[in-house]
Amino acid sequence: MVTAPAPAPRPDANGIAASLRGVGMRFGANTVFQDVSFDVRRGEVFVILGGSGCGKSTLLKLMIGLRPPSEGTITILGEDIVAVRGEARRRLKQRFGVMFQSGALFGSMTVLENVALPLASFTALPREAIERIARTKLGLVGLADAVLRMPSQLSGGMIKRAAIARAIALDPPLVFLDEPSAGLDPITSAGLDSLIVSLARDLGITFVVVTHELASILTIADRVIMLDKQAKGVIAEGDPRRLKEESTHPIVRAFFHRTETGVG
Amino acid sequence: MESGPDVPATLTRRDGALALSGRLDAHAVAALWREALAAVTPGTTLSIDLAGCSYCDVSGSALLLALEDKAGSRATLTGASPQVARVIDRAHEAYRTIPPPAPPTAPSLPVAVGEAVVGKIEDLGERIALLGRTATSAVLTALNPRSLRWPDTWHQAEEVGSRALPLICMIGFLFGLILAFQSAVPLRQFGADIFVANLVAVSVFRELGPLLSAVILAARSGSAFAAEIGTMKVNEEIDALNTMGLDPFRFLVMPRLIAAVAMMPVLIIAMNLSAAAGMATVMTSLGFPWAAISAQVVNWTGPSDVLGGLAKGLVFGAVVAGIGCSRGMSTGVGPRAVGQSATAAVVGGIVAIIVLDGIFAVLFYLMGW
Numbered sequence: 001m002v003t004a005p006a007p008a009p010r011p012d013a014n015g016i017a018a019s020l021r022g023v024g025m026r027f028g029a030n031t032v033f034q035d036v037s038f039d040v041r042r043g044e045v046f047v048i049l050g051g052s053g054c055g056k057s058t059l060l061k062l063m064i065g066l067r068p069p070s071e072g073t074i075t076i077l078g079e080d081i082v083a084v085r086g087e088a089r090r091r092l093k094q095r096f097g098v099m100f101q102s103g104a105l106f107g108s109m110t111v112l113e114n115v116a117l118p119l120a121s122f123t124a125l126p127r128e129a130i131e132r133i134a135r136t137k138l139g140l141v142g143l144a145d146a147v148l149r150m151p152s153q154l155s156g157g158m159i160k161r162a163a164i165a166r167a168i169a170l171d172p173p174l175v176f177l178d179e180p181s182a183g184l185d186p187i188t189s190a191g192l193d194s195l196i197v198s199l200a201r202d203l204g205i206t207f208v209v210v211t212h213e214l215a216s217i218l219t220i221a222d223r224v225i226m227l228d229k230q231a232k233g234v235i236a237e238g239d240p241r242r243l244k245e246e247s248t249h250p251i252v253r254a255f256f257h258r259t260e261t262g263v264g
Numbered sequence: 265m266e267s268g269p270d271v272p273a274t275l276t277r278r279d280g281a282l283a284l285s286g287r288l289d290a291h292a293v294a295a296l297w298r299e300a301l302a303a304v305t306p307g308t309t310l311s312i313d314l315a316g317c318s319y320c321d322v323s324g325s326a327l328l329l330a331l332e333d334k335a336g337s338r339a340t341l342t343g344a345s346p347q348v349a350r351v352i353d354r355a356h357e358a359y360r361t362i363p364p365p366a367p368p369t370a371p372s373l374p375v376a377v378g379e380a381v382v383g384k385i386e387d388l389g390e391r392i393a394l395l396g397r398t399a400t401s402a403v404l405t406a407l408n409p410r411s412l413r414w415p416d417t418w419h420q421a422e423e424v425g426s427r428a429l430p431l432i433c434m435i436g437f438l439f440g441l442i443l444a445f446q447s448a449v450p451l452r453q454f455g456a457d458i459f460v461a462n463l464v465a466v467s468v469f470r471e472l473g474p475l476l477s478a479v480i481l482a483a484r485s486g487s488a489f490a491a492e493i494g495t496m497k498v499n500e501e502i503d504a505l506n507t508m509g510l511d512p513f514r515f516l517v518m519p520r521l522i523a524a525v526a527m528m529p530v531l532i533i534a535m536n537l538s539a540a541a542g543m544a545t546v547m548t549s550l551g552f553p554w555a556a557i558s559a560q561v562v563n564w565t566g567p568s569d570v571l572g573g574l575a576k577g578l579v580f581g582a583v584v585a586g587i588g589c590s591r592g593m594s595t596g597v598g599p600r601a602v603g604q605s606a607t608a609a610v611v612g613g614i615v616a617i618i619v620l621d622g623i624f625a626v627l628f629y630l631m632g633w
Contacts, residue, residue: 107598107599107600108599119290119323123290123291123293123294124291124294125293125294125297125323126294126297126298128330129293129294129297129323129326129327129330132326132330132359133290133293133322133323133326135359135362136322136326136355136358136359136362137322138362139357139358139359139360139362140322140355140358142361144358144361144362144363145362145363147362152597168322170290171289171290171322198354202350202351202353203321203322203354204351
C-alpha cells in the first residue's frame with residue numbers, strides 16, 4: 001500500500017470561495033469604488049459587470065492579489081489575500097487560476113509547454129504525467145489539435161481557450177476570467193461561454209468573470225454584481241435574468257435593455 | 265471542487281484489482297504515479313476500485329488513463345461517486361479527442377539547404393528593396409525639405425547626439441589615457457616618449473575616433489531604431505501610416521537617418537578632444553610641458569587627418585542608421601522578433617563599419633591623404 005502525503009487543510013469548506021468586505025480603491029484623490037461587499041459561493045459562475053471605467057478590472061486585480069485595496073478585506077479560499085505572506089501566499093496562489101484579457105500566454109513556448117509550466121513548477125509529477133495531464137486539459141478546452149503550436153499561430157478564440165487551459169492546469173477550485181469575450185466574434189464568444197458553463201458543471205470549478213457582454217452574462221452567470229462609475233460601487237446584485245425583468249434602477253435597466261440613459 | 269474529508273490518497277492491490285482512495289489531486293498523483301503504473305501488467309483486464317476516493321480531478325483522471333493505456337484496455341471502474349465519475353468521464357472524453365502525436369518531420373538535407381538558400385536570397389532582395397526605398401525617400405526629402413518632420417528630427421538628434429556625449433567623452437578620455445600609457449612604456453626605452461602625442465593623435469583622429477563613435481552609435485541608437493520601428497511594425501502602426509498615405513520611410517526613417525548623419529561629426533569631435541585630453545594627462549604626468557605636447561600634435565597632424573575622419577563618420581552614421589531602420593522595418597511576428605531585429609541591427613552595423621573602414625583606408629591611401 002502506498003500513501004501520498006497528507007493534503008493541506010482547507011479552512012474554506014463553508015461554501016464560500018471568495019468574500020469581500022468594505023473594499024475600496026483610490027488612486028490619489030480619485031475614488032474608483034468604495035464599500036464593495038459580496039460573497040462568491042462555491043461552484044457558481046459569478047459575474048462582475050459594469051460599463052467602461054467602473055473599476056471592474058481593478059476589482060479583479062485586487063481579488064487576485066496583484067495590488068492591495070485602499071481599504072477593506074478580501075478573503076480568497078479562506079485566506080486573507082492581502083495579509084497572507086510567504087509560503088502560505090505561494091500555496092494560495094496555486095489554488096486559483098487567472099485568465100488575463102489578452103491571454104498572456106508565454107510567446108516563446110508552445111501551447112502545451114504553457115499549460116505544462118505550472119504542473120512542472122509546482123508538483124513532483126513525472127514528465128509523462130505532466131504531458132498527459134496538459135494534453136487532457138487542452139482536450140477539455142477544445143484545443144486538442146493545436147497543442148504544439150506557438151501562441152502567435154493561434155486565433156483570438158484559441159488564445160483564450162489556451163489561457164483557460166493554463167489557468168486550470170493545477171485543477172484549482174477557483175478561476176478568474178478577465179473579459180473572456182473581448183475581441184471575439186459572437187459565435188466564438190458563445191463557444192467560450194459554453195466551455196465555461198461545462199467546466200463549472202463537470203469539474204465543479206467556481207468562476208469569477210469580469211465582462212460587459214450581455215449575451216454572455218445571461219448564458220453563464222448564476223449571479224452578478226453590477227458596478228457603476230457614478231455610484232462608485234455596487235448598484236445591483238443577484239440573478240441576471242431576474243435583474244433584467246425586475247430591477248428598477250435606471251442604469252441596470254439601461255444595461256439589460258440596451259437603452260441610453262444619458263449617463264455613463 | 266474541494267469537498268470531502270482530507271484523507272491522503274492511498275493505493276492498494278487486492279487480488280488483481282487496484283483500489284485508489286482518498287484525495288486524488290496533482291500532488292497525490294505525483295506521489296502514486298510510478299507505483300500505480302508498476303502495479304499494472306500489459307494485456308490484462310484492469311479493475312479499479314474508487315469507493316474510497318473522496319475527490320478526483322483531471323490529474324487523477326490522467327493517472328487512470330495512463331493505467332488503462334498500459335493495460336491496453338478500458339478499465340472497469342467501481343464504486344466511484346457521481347461527482348468523481350463525472351470528472352473522469354469528462355477527462356476521458358477530452359483525452360480521446362487528442363490526435364496521436366505526428367512523427368517529427370525532419371527535412372532532408374537537400375530540402376534544408378534549398379530552403380536556407382532561398383531564405384537568404386529573399387532576405388537579400390528585401391534588403392535591397394529597403395535600401396532603394398530609403399534612397400528614394402532621401403532624394404524626395406532633399407527636393408522638398410519641408411516634407412521632413414523637423415520636430416521629430418530634432419528629437420532624434422538629441423537622442424542620438426547630446427545624450428550620447430557623456431558616454432563618448434568618458435570612453436574617449438579613458439581610451440586616450442590607456443593608449444598613451446601603454447605606448448609610453450615601450451617608447452620610453454628608446455627615449456622616444458614625446459612621440460606618444462603623435463601616436464595617439466594620429467591614430468585617434470584618423471581611425472579610432474570615427475570607428476569607436478560609430479560602434480557606440482550602433483550600440484546606442486542603431487538598436488533603438490530597430491526596436492522602436494520593430495515595435496511599431498508589430499503594433500500595425502506601420503500599416504496605419506501606409507493606409508493614411510504617409511510613407512513610413514519619410515515619416516520614420518528620414519528623421520533618424522538625418523539625425524544620425526548630422527550628429528556623427530559632433531560625436532567624433534567630442535571623442536577626439538576627450539582622447540587628446542586623456543593623452544595629455546599621461547604626458548604631463550610623464551613630465552612634458554603643455555607647449556611640447558600641443559606642438560607635437562599640431563605639427564604632426566594635418567587637416568586631412570581630422571577631416572578624413574569626419575568624412576568617414578558621415579558615411580558610418582548613414583550606414584548604422586540605415587541598417588537599424590531597415591532591420592526595424594523587416595521585423596517579423598512573435599515575441600522574439602523585436603529582440604532579433606535589435607541584435608541584427610547592432611551586429612550588422614558593426615560589421616558594416618569595419619568593412620567600410622577597410623575600404624576607406626585603401627581609398628585614402630590611393631588619394632594620398
